[in-house]
Amino acid sequence: TAASQATATGDERSNGTGSQQQQQQANGSSANSMSNNSRSAVNGTNGVEIDDSLYSRQLYVLGHEAMRSMATSNVLICGLRGLGIEIAKNVILGGVKSVSLMDNSLPDWSDLTSQFYIDESDIGGPKSRAQICLPKLAELNNYVRVSALEGELTEDAIKQFRVVVLTDWPMAEQLRINQVCRKHGARFITASAAGLFGGIFCDFGDAFSVTDKNGEPCKNFIVDWIEQSADGTVTCAQDSRHDLEDGDYVTFTGVQGMTPLNGCAPRKVQVVNPSRFKIGDTSGFPPYEKGGYCKEVKMPEQISFKSLQDALASPEFVITDFAKFDRPAQIHALFQALSEFESRHSGRRPEPGNAAEAAELARIAEEIAKRQGLEPAPDPKLAATFAQVSSGQLAPVHAVIGGTASQEVMKACSGRFNPIRQFLYFDALECLPEGAAPSVAPADGKRYTGQTAVFGDEFQSRLGSARVFLVGAGALGCELLKNFALMGIGTGSRGGQVIVTDMDRIEKSNLNRQFLFRPWDIGRAKSTTVAKAAIRMNPNFKVESQENRVGPETEAIYTDDFFENLTVVVNALDNVEARTYVDRRCVYYRKPLMESGTTGTKANTQVVLPFLTESYSSSQDPPEKTTPICTLKNFPYQIEHTIQWARDYLEGVFCQQSQTLHQFLHDPTFMERTLALPGNQGIETLEAIKTNLLDKRPKDFADCITWARMQFEEIFNNQIRQLLFNFRLTR
Structure with a gap:
């Protein structure tokens, strides 16, 4: 029989605050009863419509076509511990058609350090993880139908989904479900976490189509020469870089002489050097004369995946840390050994500090590595550490693995960006202090059981006493504050606290990425709202919210005493100026700084430690590629050039001149400073002021016209005529 479903949608609230939400039970429904117009049932529209105001930031990255594909995708997520809830949260915010949840297990104390929708009152209660989380997840996005799948995961239940995600499931079940997914064309993703270790596997079938492998804008450039030869070598104008890769495709426009290339079918590229590439046989075309533009074309790429059964024996790894090049094969064997250990011990993992159980897991891993021919075999010390921390439930690790896995779900739904092929493993063993003494969970449980199982009670006490200054409460700030609350940072009785500041108010476009906000929060202060949401996750969390800008004007608030009493500063900012200022303050007060940022699907993080690492301001990003002024004024050949020209014109005519006039009229030292400028700069500045204030100052609206x-005459007639005279067409 098919599994039964309970459904909750985001618009089913009992009051305006959304604090109470009733769970709507589907009467007599089955897994097969999910209708194709469930999106319509939620937002009242027929067909697929994308809310541009909600998904505006995501649309910049994915585009409407990918979003429409996601909005027709049904996703199943099995397992709702910390890892599963992270994936579910991200996928729902991403805007798929529906998300079904499956976890019939009751929550336990170890959930509380990473499962942000389970609290202490749920421990020992009658509700499963799925039943507890369903109404809270449904609040995240009104356009996504969220439901609970109960009973067994049968073939009939699986075949209705485009993507199936398993988190921390037994290997035997993973193998069974993977075969069912391949049979019915469903994309299959499995994710696992064990303390400081994590892993992901993807199988999108035998023929998965990727429409855009990197999401970057198509490159285009001017052609200088095309050889009439079997290779058809193309040379870029002025030795400019084409930035193409082998296997890319290009087409042409405006080519004179070798006209068959204009509008030709995309031709595959073979790179010769940074300014030259081959496009294949052009010997049958007329000789190239001059001109032409070359533009990259994104071609769909078919990718074939191995089944889980085949991939286990001959794995392909995505390397996440090239300093640990031999680590993935070892972790691959250890995760399989962990699943085997669980099957022998009624589903539980090795007990922290139990040497006998650690040795048992190491033996299993060694046997698996030998059977599958994995090299190198797991290092005994690594295996012992894996066993020691495997029962831990860590919010940061779940955020990393869950965030990556949910990105794979979006790839599986949209066909945009290259998916993981096929295993990805991660570890954060650097976080484990030497001599850490993990604690065994007491029978009656503790809130931080999932964390002390890895780091011990002393480490937990130090986290509780920490004083953290979080600057920014946007997308990064929400995630950071969530992790701080779950980890118990600033919850101790010895002065621990988290201070968060942000001047901004919540907008609708924030809701797609900043998951601590809800529609009824629009217009409220971000800092106050995130603080209240974090306290709901952990009532012991001591957080103070502020709405101050961090800068020179608030140094009376963020004084010497304030910084001296901090443990660490964490940036969640969106501009370099503010980051640089906070960095300077941290250097002055010798405080650690954690810096991070995101751009689309890319991200960066930097940990700054006093006397150990360079500061944020000590290095700069490489300068962005700029366009020479002669290109902008004389030979623009890309749409970006015309935009830059317009911006420069606006800046020069309406900004710089106005600012100069304002300084002349109101700054008593302006004349002295201007005359002291080197060369003719001072005279030119004063002549421009005289022209604007006296000679050509408009006296009425007719003068403005x-x-x-x-x-207009100067820019769009005179200058163009002058260009045509100076650079006459050659025949």
Whole structure:
């Protein structure tokens, strides 16, 4: 029989605050009864419509076509501990059609350090993890139908989903479900976490189509020469870089002489050097004369995946840390050994500090590595550490693995970006202090059981006493504050606290990425709202919210005493100026700084430690590629050039000149400073002021019209005629 479903949608609230939400039970429904218009049932529209105001930031990255594909995708997520809830949260915010949840297990104390929708009152209660989390997840996105799948996971239940995600499931079940998914064309993802270790496996079938492997804008450039030869070598104008890769495709426009290339079917590229590449046989075409533009074309790429059964024996790894090049094969064997250990011990993992159980897991891993021919075999010390920490439930690790796995779900739904092929393993053993003494969970449980199982009670006490200053409460700030609350940072009785500041108010576009906000929070202060949400996750969390800008004007608030009493500063900012200022303050007060940022699917993080690492301001990003002024004024050949020209014109005419006039009229030292400028700069500045204030100052609106008309004549007629005279066409 098919599994039964209970459904909750985001618009089923009992009051305006959303603090109470009733769970709507599907009467007599089955897994097969999910209708194809469930999206319509939620937002009242037929067909697929994308809310641009909600998904605006995501649309910049994915585009409408990918979003529409996601909005027709049904996703099943099995397992709702910390890892599963992280994936579910991200996928729902991403805007798929529906998410079904499956976890019939009751929560336990170890959930509380990473499962942000389970609290202490749920421990020992009658509700399963799925039943507890369903109404809270449904609040995240009104456009996504969220439901609970109960009973067994049968073939009939599986075949209705485009993507199936398993988290921390037994290997035998993973193998069974993977075969069912391949049979019915469903994409299969499994994710696992064990303390400081994590792993992901993807199988999107025998023929998965990727429409855009990197999401970058298509490159285009001017052609200088095309050889009439079997290779068809193309040379870029002025030795500019094409930035193409082998296997890319290009087409042409505006080519004179070798006209068959204009609008040709995309031709595959073989790179010769940074300014030259081959496009294949052009010997049958007329000889190239001059001109032409070359543009990259994104071609769909078919990718074939191995089944889980085949991939286990001959794995392909995505390397996450090239300093640990031999680590993935070892972790691969250890995760399989962990699943085997669980099957022998009624589903539980090795007990922290139990040497006999650690040795048993190591023996199993060694046997698996030998049977599968994995090299190198797991190091005994690594295996012992894996066993020691495997029962831990750590919010940061779940955030990393869950975030990556949910990105794979979006790839599986949209066909955009290259998916993981096929295993990815991660570890954060650097976080484990030497001599850490993990604690065994007491029978009656403790809130931080999932964390002390890895780091011990003393480490937990130090976290509780920490004083953290979080600057920014946007997308990164929400995730950071969530992790701080779950980890118990600033919860101790010895002065621990988290201070968060952000000047901004919540907007609708924030809801797609900043998961601590809800529609009824729009217009409220971000810092206050995130603080209240974090306290709901952990009532012991001591957090103070502020709405101050961190800068020179608030140094009376963020004083010497304030910084001296901090343990660490964490940036969640969106501009370099503010980051640089906070960095300077941290250097001055010798405080650690954690810096991070995101751009689309890319991200960076930097840990700054006093006397150990360089500061944030000590290095700069490489300068962005700029366009020479002669190109902008004389030979623009890309749409970006015309945009830059327009911005420069606006800045020069309406910003810089106005600012100069304002300084002249209001700054008593302006004349002295201007005359002291080197060369003719001072005279030129004063002449421009005289022109704007006296010679050509408009006296009425008619003068403004005359000025605008003359500007148009100069820019779009006179300058163009002068260019055509100076650079005459050659025959």
